[in-house]
Amino acid sequence: xxxxTDWEAKARGLIRAEMAGKNVxxxxxxxxxxxxGVSEDERNLRNKVSRGKFTxxxxxxxxxxxxxxxxxxxx
Numbered sequence: 001x002x003x004x005t006d007w008e009a010k011a012r013g014l015i016r017a018e019m020a021g022k023n024v025x026x027x028x029x030x031x032x033x034x035x036x037g038v039s040e041d042e043r044n045l046r047n048k049v050s051r052g053k054f055t056x057x058x059x060x061x062x063x064x065x066x067x068x069x070x071x072x073x074x075x
Contacts, residue, residue, distance in 0.1 A: 005052075007052075008051070008052030008053055009052055010052075011052050011054070011059055012049055012050065012051070012052035014059070014063075014071065015049050015059065015062050015063070015066075016049065018062075018063060018066045018068050019066065022066055022067065024066060026042050026045050026046050026049075027042050029045060029062065029065060029066070030042050030045055032065035032066065033045075033061060033062070033065045035065070036061060036064060036065055038061050038065070049062075
């Protein structure tokens with residue numbers, strides 16, 4: 001089974017990849033999250049994503065804010 005840090009890296013990479021693919025900055029993601037009723041400041045958002053330590057609910061909120069409708073977990 002992968003180490004916990006491996007999963008954290010996958011979660012971090014997933015959010016970053018979706019942001020890059022949609023050309024969304026952290027500042028823009030903060031605005032999109034606010035439209036869903038999720039209050040984050042840009043610094044806190046950057047730190048959370050950078051560490052890869054966040055709840056599944058937070059990851060789903062980010063993905064919804066980015067307009068992601070499906071996620072592929074393996075190649």
